[in-house]
Amino acid sequence: MRELAPWLALIFQRPWRLVLGGVLILATLASGIGLLALSGWFITDTAIVGILLAAGTQVAVNLYVPGGGIRFxxxxxxxxxxxxxxxNHDTVLRLLTDIRVALFHRLAGASRTGQSRLSGAQWLSRLTSDVDALDTIYLRVIAPAALAGVITLLVALLAWVLFSGAVALGLLAITTLAFVLATVAVYVRTREPSYRQADRQEELRTAVVEHIEGFAELRAAGRTGRHGAWLLRQAHQMNSEQVEVDSKVGWHQAISHLLINLCAVFALWAGYGLYETGAISGPVLVLLPIAILGLAEVYSMLPDAFGKLGSTVSSAARLNRDATPAGEQGKAEIPAPADDHLALVAQDIAVRYDGFAPILTHFDLTLSRGERIGILGRSGSGKSSLADTLAGLLPASRGELARQPCAYLxxxxxxxxxxxxxxxxxxxxAATDAELWQVLELVELGDRFAREPEQLDTWLGNTGSRLSGGEARRVALARVLLNPAPLVVLDEPFTGLDGDTRSRISKRLERWLEGKSVISLAHGSEALPATDRVIHLE
Amino acid sequence: MTAPEQRNVRRWLTELAAGNRRWVQGAVLTGTLAGIATIVQMVLLARIVHLGVIEGIAVSELMDLFIVLVITLVIRALFQGLQTRLAAQCSKRVRRTARRQIHRHWQAAGPVAMGQESAGALAREWIDHVEALHGYYARFLPQMQLSVIVPLLILALVFWLDWLAAVFLLLSAPLIPLFMALVGMGAEKLNQQHFETISRLSGQFLDKVRGLTTLQLFGQTESAADLLARRSDRYRVVTMKTLKIAFLSSAVLEFFASVAIAVIAIYIGFGLLGYITFGPADELTLFTGLLILLLAPEFFQPLRTLSQYYHDRAAALGAGTEILARLQDYPASTLQVKSEQSAPATAGSPSLITLDSVSFTHPGEAKPWFRDLNLQIEKGHAVALTGPSGGGKSTLLYLLAGFLAPDSGEIRVFGQVPGKAAFGWLGQKGFLVHGTWADNLRLTSPDASDVAIDAALRRVGLGDLVDSREDGIYSPVSDQGRGLSGGQARRLSLARIFLADYDLILLDEPTAGLDSASEIYILESLRKLSQAGKTLVFSTHHHALLTLADRVLTVDDGEVYHA
Structure with missing residues (x-):
């Protein structure tokens, strides 16, 4: 439950909104109970008076107050x-924005290792369903539970005033049991499967995404049917567990409802004792049990919400884990080189991920302003990690780095x-349309998008999937080229481009980057743009 | 994808339930029995009050009634619990059926169509959209029947007690569905809009998070957060307009229920006082009057519950619309039909791959990719396809694989329809699953021995990597939190091909974007496969690969000719 704390804090940033929303719910519930209880009182009263009137006794009867009350x-x-x-739905939608924006800020400040742990499939799963789960926690869990408590206390107060302290205590004892069964007990009994549910779904999602990504290979091998059947079994098992949870929730709901009904029976029975001694009148005897029956409405909302609380907690736990703020080191600004003629100075740099052996050690590099160097290395040589370090995404675990502001592909x-x-x-x-077209021309996408009806406003679709790999790469390159930073780091700038296109773009790139300092990294010299010198990584 | 008509979505939802009717009926039956127990409970309560207050019977003499009352309550709870269980079972079965349908559709659509969709979106349909059907079958569907049965039972009883009170209920009851239908018609459409907006919005959020590194690099996280907040807030304003209308339906229901109870209470009160001189009012007693009052909220309760479950229906319709749109997108039969049409023609030679006047147009494009293409590839040959990007190399490979079916003409792979016999496929992305090396290789060759798996991994140069892991081939592939490089993943896929020993191997740019080590291993592996007599067809720009080929074909603008 501790996992929920930061999110609850976020939700309670709007205390008055929540209280007002709660008061409105309370007014609804109280009106419903009041309507029935007052009607019961009224009918019993008129029944007694009616008999007296029929017997010829003169009795004054006030019809306006109860009648008006009932209408009210x-x-x-x-x-x-x-x-x-x-x-309250407006509140929920406001919370939805609050939570997404806060989460985004937290993720932006999270450590790199936290971010890199996440694969695409997990993203989809977590960030949609986990955030959704937190959106409604106020309206599903907090408000109904709080109001069930308040309205129960109000009814107990009524019992105390109209009946006796003993009846009020008895009522509290039974409703407390019902409350516990509808809330804490449901949570405890469903916590584990409910907590696991989200993980299972995430595992299943990973497997489904793998199935789809490997669909061509599986199909070629004639295995889509078998693998699909396996996925179906996994999904069915997940649902079976969910049915168990649902059933438990259903039983708790039934039993807490039973207790509310028993409580009404208890009030009626205890009321008879008081009625027979003349302590209360017949109409009052009827009023309280009916009011208690009305409690069922708010109690019935609880078991379902608490059955899902386990998965909400696991959602919060996962979000917390991945949005852990980075330490100071992650935020350190990279200073500009002391010497005005230099673009970048790296001294004795070591690159490593937390908890792993260093990928690269004792790396030195001095780049003059306007100089263009190439760094070659096979994949796995730490080339991209080095690029990340030079660009400041991955802090160097050792050594000194100073550089001018940089744009990084x-x-x-x-x-x-x-x-x-x-x-x-x-x-x-700040780029103008003309500049955008200019850079698109450079990467040979000018014609491609000039043909599109929406031109610059063409929607690039699902992660740019309407573009081919080479086109997407060129858009990303164009974006970096637009950046005014004096230093440019390009990691495999020409992935997915054929040789001719590559050499044409490379030539234009040379002119475009005139005056800037450039570090290009690639697996082979043919994949590098023009350079003044080349370093080999081993 | 075009949105299917609502009518069709509803029919699809009904058809899904057809095989599980027993469970729905069970849920309705138990719900009805719980409703009857509720009626009995109210009868007993009213009876006890009447006997005590009007007849002046001592509470000690009413103990029997109290005991029966408690038993009734227990029975009511039992049926309530059972109802949930049965309904949940029903929903579980329906979801399995729906998933099976979607998967069957994927198989019919084939890898090319699948590859154009985002895997995440497809997985979302298969998992989340199907889950969204749950509430409809577990709650809405049984409740829809209960909201007719239980109120009718109560109405019959009230009619017998006091027909005028029953008329009050009856008058308000038909108005409720009427009003709900009127308001609901608008609300339903808006509800779907809401569903769409929320998925678009969460898509936007996900997308921003996915590109977080890029945003950070350009120093744009703040503006992205602002954009997110602005879009989200705009969405709130739009949605609230919708909801203000949607909530009117529940307000109408609430209003009629409240007014009906108030009217009945006042009618009974005046009747008991003897102020009402017409109709059955003079026969009212405290028992009948109180019973009618206690039953009045129970009369409306099933309808109120139903209106609470309305969003389950909306969610199911929203999800159903998307699922059905997918199912209609590539009608399950097209591919089979296409290949069956060409099946009765000549069988072709078992030692040749033949394309006989094949024409092919990509769905949605006007210009055909291939027109009357004729080509023969001999068994055991290695054939390279070159040509500019977008020239049709991949399309030709897809046709040979049977991932795409020609519009006309005939393709035979060693005398069979393409894709009939298992073959090796290596796309531009390697493919691996969460699990061990052995899991990954047994995916396509489930019966492979450990030794064979080990050998296959060594052939593609992954032996050292496997040796460095604690449990050898039984260690997870992506150990230590870092996955394989692109080259290693592609080599893993190639190891599957070695292991499975296919006659035909199709490769789409097998060396594109690889480091030299991976490149060498892949070249070597292909050479070995070719030497072993396998038929290789691959698209490439790579010089070393071209030298490996027995034949080099240029594919350009739908033409295929010898280079």
Whole structure:
């Protein structure tokens, strides 16, 4: 449950909104209970008076107060319900924004190792369902549980005033048991499978994504049927466990409802004792059991919410794990070189990931301003990790690094599900359309997008999937080229391009990068743009 | 994908339930029995009050009734619990059926169509969208029937007690579905919109997070967060407009339920006082009056519960629409039909791959890729396909693999329809699953021995890597939190091909973007495979690979000719 703390803190940033929402729910519930209880009182009263009147006794009867009360509750229940739903859903949507933005900020500040642990499949799973789970925790769990408590206390107070302290205590004892069975007990009994549920789903998702990614290979081998059957079995098992959870929730719901009903029976029975001694009147005797029956409405919301709490906690735990803020080292700014003629100075750099052997040690590099160097190394030689370090994504575990501000083309092509323009201006938010077209011409995509009806506003689709690999790479390259930074680091800039295209772009690149310092990294010299010198990584 | 009609989505949802009718019926039956127990409970409560307050019977003489009341309550709880269990079972079965359907569709659509979709989106449909059907079958569907049965039972009883009170209930009851339908029609459409917006929004969020490194590199995380907040807030404003209308339906229900209870209470009260001189009011007693009052909320409860489950229906319809759109996208039969059509023609030679006047147009494109293409590849040959990107090399490989079917003409692989016999496929991305090296290789060759697996891994130069792991081939592939490099992953795929010993091996740019070590291993492996008499067809720009080929074909703009 501790896992929920940071998210609860976020939710409780709007205390008055939550309280007002709660008060509206309370008004709804109280109106419903009031309507029935007052009606029961009224009917019993009129029944008794009716008999007296029929017997010819003169009795004064006030019809206006109960009649007015009944009408008031009928209207207030409707109005409160409507306002409550509108207001609280607005709250939920505000929380949804709060949570997503806060999570995004936290992820942006998270350590690199935290980020790199995540694969695409896990992203999809976690960030959608986990964040969704947290969105509704206020409306599903917090508000109903709190209000069940409040309304129970109000009914107990009523019992104390109208009946006796003993009846109020008895009522509290039974409703407390019902409350525990509908909340904590459900949570405890379903915690484990419910907690595991999300992990199972995540495992299944990984397997499904693998199945789809390997679909061609599996199909060629004639194995899609078998592998698919295996996936189906996994999904079915997951659902079976869920059925168990649902059943437990159902039983708890039934039993807590039973206890509420028994509580009403208890109140009626205990009330008779008081009635026979003349301590209470017949109408009052009827009022309390009916009010207690009304508690079932709020209690019935609880078991389901608490049955899902286990998975909500696991969602929060996963989000916390991956959004752990980075230490100071991760945030350190890289200083500019002391010497004005230099673009980058690396002295005795070591590159390693936390908990692993160093990938690269004793790396030295001095780059003059305007100089272009190439770094060659086979894959696995630590080339990309070195690029990450030089660009400042991966802090050097040892050594000194000083450099000018830099624009970095990562080995992975990362485009956004957004327009071409939005993708490009990330590199330079101030870039004009003319500049965008110019850089598109450079990477030979000018014609390609000039033909599109939406031109610069062409939607690049799912992670740029409407583009071929080579096209996507060139968009990413164009984005880096737009960036005004004086130092440019390019890791495998030409992946997916054929030789001719590569050499044409390479030539234009030389002119475009005139005056900038460039570090290019590649697996072979043919994949490098023009350089002044080349370093080999071993 | 075009959105299917709502009518079709609803029919699809009904068809899914067809095989599990027993479970739905069981849930409805237990729900009905719980409803009857509720009625009995109210009868007993009213009876006890009447006897005590009006007849003045001592509580000690009412013990029997109290005991029966408690037993009734227990029975009611039992049926309530059973109802949940049966409904959950039903939903489980339905979800299995739905998943099976989607998977069958994937198989029909084939790897090329699948490759154009994001794996995440497809997985989401298979997992999350199917899960979204749960509430519909576990809650909405049984409740829909219960919301007719239970109110009718109560109505019948109230009618017998006091027909005028029953008329009040009856008057409000048909108005409720009417109003709900009116409001619901608008709300349903808006609800779907809501479903779409939320998935688009979470897509936006995911996308930003996925590209977080890029945003950080360009110093744009703040502006991305702002954009996220702005889009999210705009979405809130739009959605609230929708919800304000959608919630009217529950308000209407609430209003009628409240007013009906108020009217009945006042009617009974005045009747008991003897103020109402017409109708059955003069026969009212505290028993009948109180019973009618206690039953009135139970009359509305099933409908209120149903309206709470309405979002389950909306979720199922939203998810169902997307699933059905996918299922309709590539009708399950197209590929089979295409290959069956060409099946009765000549069988072709068992030692040749033949393309006989093959024409092919990519779905949705006007210009055909290949027109009347004729080609023969001899068994045991290594054939390289070159040509500019986008010239059709991959398409030709897909046709040979049977991943795409020609519009006309005939393709035979060693006398068989393409894809009929298992073959080796190596795409531009290697493919590995979470698990051990052995798991990964047994994926396509489940009966392979440890020795054979070890040998296959060594042939592609992964032997050292496996040796360095504690449990050899039984160690996880992506140990130590870091996966394989692109080259290593592709070599792993190649090891599968070695292990399985296929006659035909198709490779799409097997060395593109690889480091020299991986390149050498792949070249060597292909040479060995070719020497072993395997038929290799591969697309490449790579010089060393071209030298390996017995024949080099240029594929350009739908033309195939000898280089």
């Amino acid at each position: 509750f009928a209207v207030s229940r409707t109005v409160a319900r409507y306002l409550e739903r509108v207001y 990562t080995q992975q092509t990362a485009l956004f599900d957004d327009t071409l323009r939005a993708n490009l201006i990330l590199g330079n938010p």
